[in-house]
Amino acid sequence: GAxxxxxxxxxxxxxxxxxxxxxxxxxxxATTMFWYRQFPKQSLMLMATSNEGSKATYEQGVxxxxxxINHASLTLSTLTVTSAHPEDSSFYICxxxxxxxxETQYFGPGTRLLVL
Amino acid sequence: QKEVEQDPGPLSVPEGAIVSLNCTYSxxxxxxxxxxxxYSRKGPELLMYTYSSGNKEDGRFTAQVDKSSKYxxxxxxxxxxxxxxxxxxxxxxxxxGGSNYKLTFGKGTLLTVNP
Numbered sequence: 001g002a003x004x005x006x007x008x009x010x011x012x013x014x015x016x017x018x019x020x021x022x023x024x025x026x027x028x029x030a031t032t033m034f035w036y037r038q039f040p041k042q043s044l045m046l047m048a049t050s051n052e053g054s055k056a057t058y059e060q061g062v063x064x065x066x067x068x069i070n071h072a073s074l075t076l077s078t079l080t081v082t083s084a085h086p087e088d089s090s091f092y093i094c095x096x097x098x099x100x101x102x103e104t105q106y107f108g109p110g111t112r113l114l115v116l
Numbered sequence: 117q118k119e120v121e122q123d124p125g126p127l128s129v130p131e132g133a134i135v136s137l138n139c140t141y142s143x144x145x146x147x148x149x150x151x152x153x154x155y156s157r158k159g160p161e162l163l164m165y166t167y168s169s170g171n172k173e174d175g176r177f178t179a180q181v182d183k184s185s186k187y188x189x190x191x192x193x194x195x196x197x198x199x200x201x202x203x204x205x206x207x208x209x210x211x212x213g214g215s216n217y218k219l220t221f222g223k224g225t226l227l228t229v230n231p
Binding site: 002004006032034042043044046049091093095097104105106107108109110112 | 148150152157158159160161162165204206217218219221222223224
């Protein structure tokens with residue numbers, strides 16, 4: 001199998017606080033993980049590529065100081081939304097690529113963030 | 117022109133129908149082609165994965181890739197109400213295609229299968 005989990009599945013926070021989202025590959029090692037954002041009825045927007053043991057690569061227009069990514073092990077990547085504001089409310093989804101495999105990415109179930 | 121074009125639908129079919137979904141693309145470096153199914157408020161689920169041109173079958177699902185036409189398709193036979201979801205095509209050039217494993221997605225097609 002290729003199971004990816006995310007925690008929490010839903011989070012509500014106050015404006016100005018920080019929120020951490022975890023992404024874990026449960027039954028495989030993932031050198032590379034990806035973080036996406038999805039707005040209602042829209043496709044996935046890649047935010048950043050996370051490589052184990054190195055700095056994340058952010059897509060153009062994504063603030064790296066606002067969306068902190070840490071990929072400390074081959075099975076865990078975290079996304080921290082710092083000083084969250086209502087416009088950061090969205091559906092955040094991670095994916096993981098099996099180490100040594102080809103192109104397939106396996107996605108987590110997503111985290112719904114609501115900033116009040 | 118966008119890199120990947122996908123008709124967003126919505127597409128509504130009766131139960132048991134054959135469904136045809138497709139995407140066109142412009143980047144000739146794409147080598148890996150995937151179809152994902154996404155239910156509302158859930159993460160995408162990998163349905164089919166194909167490398168280069170050809171056909172691949174898995175149960176009721178068949179994926180076709182025609183690189184000469186830059187056209188990929190997903191066919192669903194004997195469609196079921198449980199197939200109602202958004203279907204996303206995705207593709208990548210791999211690390212050698214300069215994409216560093218990043219996927220380029222279509223916008224997704226919303227499918228409803230009516231009982």
